[in-house]
Amino acid sequence: MFKKILIANRGEIALRIIRTCKEMGIKTVSIYSKADADSLHVRFADEAVCIGPAPSSESYLNIPRIMAAVEITNADAVHPGYGFLAENSKFAEICRQSGVKFIGPTAEMIDKMGDKVTAKETMIKAGVPVVPGSDGLLKDVKQGIKIANQIGYPVILKATAGGGGKGMRIVHEDKEFESAWESAKKEAKASFSNDGIYVEKYVEEPRHIEFQIVGDQFGNVCHLSERDCSIQRRHQKLVEESPSPFMTPELREKMGEAAIKAAKSINYEGVGTIEFLVDKHRNFYFMEMNTRIQVEHPVTEEVIDFDLIKEQIKVAAGIPISGKSYFPTLHAMECRINAEDVCNNFRPSPGKITSFHSPKGPGVRVDTHVYAGYSVPPFYDSMIAKLICKARTREECITKMQRALDEFIIEGIQTTVPFHQALMKDEHFRSGDFNTGFMNTFDMDKCKEEL
Numbered sequence: 001m002f003k004k005i006l007i008a009n010r011g012e013i014a015l016r017i018i019r020t021c022k023e024m025g026i027k028t029v030s031i032y033s034k035a036d037a038d039s040l041h042v043r044f045a046d047e048a049v050c051i052g053p054a055p056s057s058e059s060y061l062n063i064p065r066i067m068a069a070v071e072i073t074n075a076d077a078v079h080p081g082y083g084f085l086a087e088n089s090k091f092a093e094i095c096r097q098s099g100v101k102f103i104g105p106t107a108e109m110i111d112k113m114g115d116k117v118t119a120k121e122t123m124i125k126a127g128v129p130v131v132p133g134s135d136g137l138l139k140d141v142k143q144g145i146k147i148a149n150q151i152g153y154p155v156i157l158k159a160t161a162g163g164g165g166k167g168m169r170i171v172h173e174d175k176e177f178e179s180a181w182e183s184a185k186k187e188a189k190a191s192f193s194n195d196g197i198y199v200e201k202y203v204e205e206p207r208h209i210e211f212q213i214v215g216d217q218f219g220n221v222c223h224l225s226e227r228d229c230s231i232q233r234r235h236q237k238l239v240e241e242s243p244s245p246f247m248t249p250e251l252r253e254k255m256g257e258a259a260i261k262a263a264k265s266i267n268y269e270g271v272g273t274i275e276f277l278v279d280k281h282r283n284f285y286f287m288e289m290n291t292r293i294q295v296e297h298p299v300t301e302e303v304i305d306f307d308l309i310k311e312q313i314k315v316a317a318g319i320p321i322s323g324k325s326y327f328p329t330l331h332a333m334e335c336r337i338n339a340e341d342v343c344n345n346f347r348p349s350p351g352k353i354t355s356f357h358s359p360k361g362p363g364v365r366v367d368t369h370v371y372a373g374y375s376v377p378p379f380y381d382s383m384i385a386k387l388i389c390k391a392r393t394r395e396e397c398i399t400k401m402q403r404a405l406d407e408f409i410i411e412g413i414q415t416t417v418p419f420h421q422a423l424m425k426d427e428h429f430r431s432g433d434f435n436t437g438f439m440n441t442f443d444m445d446k447c448k449e450e451l
């Protein structure tokens, strides 16, 4: 087992990893930027190294500086968390060449799944259903329009390097194609320095249902059931839950099998997520694979009583998994609490938290790095906490979530708590009748009533 893990991340996930390391008797090293000197991940690690100024490019994304911190602290493994360098194959390869274990898949596996077009091709070969669309990248608008007519509108243009919902445009007819193409390309170039675009059928009224999988170094892969992440704004998740209200035992069996097949086709090692779109007829299509731990992993942890970070570290250390799949016996749900003003179009709301009280009690978990007096820096992701509730049924889980949200006190900044309070009252949400388009019709004025 590793003796010392350096955590190449910040915020709640860094803290989450420190907690498991402590329970496993592994020493931890935090890295931090000058903007994060007061963060709890700095305080709770055994050692902490300041690696640079606030901008990510000079700190959390700066590979030479992170490798220098690995060297001076003599860490024998690196945990990348999510975001930042978690899916950067160059970083994984540099770790390997330096004799430090990257807790995650190899550079080769990351590359096979990192680029969406390559991932889709790999899945077609493995016999996993994918959304119908172009065979690889589009050359130009003319070719795009031709394919759009073959598969039928609406279609969606997607950046092959995409992430965080960027570089995607829905197109309903020929005459919209060119401007959507231009803006998707521009956004992809600015966000990923890669403007490769492909097109696929826009699945209407889809649900986003993903499967958590774990693979070890010996070719065993199991799944840990699904998470429904259909409540999204601009393709970014706001709420996740397990089991999916749309799931049936037959569908879970089929999707779980496809998820395992997908991971096995690249001999996947580590924890990962296979994302699918499911249409209203319960047809499902592979969308992408995330080769890392995800923000919403606690939903799975709660519903099947499992420590996914521990599993991830064990797999990286060469310990085999049992290979058996797990099924939810409870219901769990996560609300992402972001420093955003929901009454002003989710505008970021960084600043000093003057008062902070997080909900507690049976079945309530809060993963957060913030506290009263903490200043939310404007440089990074706006997520400040994850509120996770579990109960025996979905209905009880929603009631518990409402109780927990009412107990959440965060003053000094605006947060997404009022949105979640309004959502929990929504009839469509409560009845499980929703898809990824839910937010297009949700009445945001309802949030004002919660303030």
Ligand code: ADP
Pocket: 131, 156, 162, 163, 164, 165, 166, 168, 200, 201, 202, 203, 204, 206, 208, 232, 235, 275, 277, 287, 288, 436
């Ligand atoms: P990212 O990597 O940027 O998160 P994804 O490929 O995971 O992008 O897609 C994010 C979201 O975009 C999905 O959850 C879904 O809501 C929507 N989406 C993507 N592809 C399609 C499609 N073909 N049809 C309908 N919705 C889609």
